[in-house]
Amino acid sequence: MKIIFIGCVQSSEYFLKAVYRNTEAKIAGIVTKTQSNFNADHVSLEKFAIKHGIDWLDYKDNNTLLSWIHEKSPDVIYCFGWSHLLPREVYSIAKKGAVGYHPALLPQNRGRHPIIWALALGLKETGSTFFYLSDRADSGDILNQKVVSISESDDAGKLYQKLLKIGEKQVIQLTDDLINNRIIPIPQVERKANYWRKRSKKDGEIDWRMGSQNILQLVKALTKPYVGAHFVYQDHEYKVWSAKEVLLDDWNYKNIEPGKILAVSSDSFIVKTGDGLIEITECELKDIPKIGDYI
Numbered sequence: 001m002k003i004i005f006i007g008c009v010q011s012s013e014y015f016l017k018a019v020y021r022n023t024e025a026k027i028a029g030i031v032t033k034t035q036s037n038f039n040a041d042h043v044s045l046e047k048f049a050i051k052h053g054i055d056w057l058d059y060k061d062n063n064t065l066l067s068w069i070h071e072k073s074p075d076v077i078y079c080f081g082w083s084h085l086l087p088r089e090v091y092s093i094a095k096k097g098a099v100g101y102h103p104a105l106l107p108q109n110r111g112r113h114p115i116i117w118a119l120a121l122g123l124k125e126t127g128s129t130f131f132y133l134s135d136r137a138d139s140g141d142i143l144n145q146k147v148v149s150i151s152e153s154d155d156a157g158k159l160y161q162k163l164l165k166i167g168e169k170q171v172i173q174l175t176d177d178l179i180n181n182r183i184i185p186i187p188q189v190e191r192k193a194n195y196w197r198k199r200s201k202k203d204g205e206i207d208w209r210m211g212s213q214n215i216l217q218l219v220k221a222l223t224k225p226y227v228g229a230h231f232v233y234q235d236h237e238y239k240v241w242s243a244k245e246v247l248l249d250d251w252n253y254k255n256i257e258p259g260k261i262l263a264v265s266s267d268s269f270i271v272k273t274g275d276g277l278i279e280i281t282e283c284e285l286k287d288i289p290k291i292g293d294y295i
Contacts, residue, residue, distance in 0.1 A: 001179045002028040004074040004094070008059075009081035010041040010225065011101070011164055016048060018168045019078070023175040029072045030056040031065060038083050041160075041225040066090050076178055078171075079133060091133045096178055098133040099143060101171075103163045106131060106145065107193035110138035115159055117196045118150060119221035120203075122213065125149050126159075128166045130174050132185060139193070141185035144170045144177075155220035155242075206231040208259035208295070212245050212276040219243045228284075233295045238285040246270055246277035253277060261293045271295060 003025050005016050012032070020027055032045035049056035057068050066089055069077070077098035079086055091098035104114040105127030118126045126148050132140035146166050150159060177183050204222050206215055206229055215229075219240050222229045228239035253262065256272045263270040268281045269288050289295055 001025045001075045001096070001175075002072070003175075004029045004031065004069055004072055004077045005045070006031040006059075006077065006079040006086075007045060007081040008033040008036055008042055008083075009039050010043050010160070011103075011167065012081035013043045013045060013048065014164045015078070015080050015101070015167060015171045016045060018171055019175055020052065022172045024179060025076075025175050027052075027054050028074055029068070030054055031059055031068075032056065034058050036083075039081075040227055062087055062090060066093075069093050077133075080171075085137060086133055088135060099174070100131055100133045100138070100140065101167065102129050102131065102138045103127070103148075103167075104129065104138075105147065106138055106142060107188040107190065109196055110193060111195035112198040113196060115156055115163070116199060116221045116226060119154070119156060119159065120217050122217050123150055126163075128163050128170060130167075130170060131188075137195075139188055139190075141187050143183055143185060144174045146170060155223045156226050157224050160225065204229050206240065208271060209274045212273045212278050215273055215278060216243055216245060231295055233285065233289070238283055240280055240283040242282040243278050243280050246279050248277070257294075259294045261289045261291055261295065264288050264291055 005027055007016065019025055030045050030049040034044045034046055036042040046056060059065060069090060070093060074094045076096045077091060077094040079098060080101040086098065102114060103126060106129045128146045128148055129142060130144040131142045134140035148163060148166055204227065206218060218229045219242065223241050228241055230237045230239050253272055256262065258272050258274050260272045261269050262272060262277065268279050270277055270279045
């Protein structure tokens with residue numbers, strides 16, 4: 001079975017290696033982006049293609065992509081970690097169909113930034129879903145899906161790695177099922193579907209009037225490999241990479257305004273939120289604020 005593999009993020013590389021090393025499928029070609037200002041977790045698949053002698057294309061436009069894939073005559077197209085909807089004339093080339101990946105429990109939570117939204121909203125579980133591509137984003141028949149729990153200690157990096165490990169097993173099984181014609185597609189139930197919107201820079205800004213849990217969820221959602229939550233202090237933006245809740249019953253903070261610094265150490269500080277206290281344990285602010293300052 002010949003596969004055209006399309007992708008340009010960390011998960012793309014991870015799943016490509018899994019298919020190459022653990023299945024009988026042949027990678028007939030790789031489509032990637034050598035540069036991307038769009039993906040925080042961008043990974044070019046160029047080096048992998050060159051190392052293994054696989055023909056590859058640096059994506060520029062759909063017209064070039066269409067003719068390039070036509071020449072390869074693939075059985076399957078895998079499109080994992082791609083910021084463009086493949087047009088029908090491209091994804092319909094493959095004899096066995098084109099497969100996408102979405103780290104959510106489809107049909108729920110289609111759309112943008114699924115790992116970030118799941119953590120920012122405080123969800124207790126998400127999913128790892130492989131599905132047939134169709135004309136609408138994330139709406140094709142489901143081919144392989146696993147429920148993924150989200151623990152209190154999970155941040156974006158940890159959840160990303162958890163999804164990669166689960167997805168690796170899935171994509172190996174999926175490829176084997178496609179080779180042996182064992183696929184049973186499951187249509188998505190539209191009435192259960194919702195779409196997450198694209199996040200803006202404003203979505204990542206910490207407002208200290210927010211509750212402690214909301215702030216912590218935002219920090220966990222946007223930490224590495226993503227862009228980081230941020231706050232504005234003295235007209236400058238500073239990224240926050242980690243924080244934790246402070247639970248001290250003997251602190252009299254109920255009448256303290258949000259954003260006030262109540263304690264500092266050599267590398268962290270405690271700030272009042274809308275309903276409690278949190279400690280900022282890693283951020284880009286080089287000079288720790290003084291007790292009594294407002295951020």
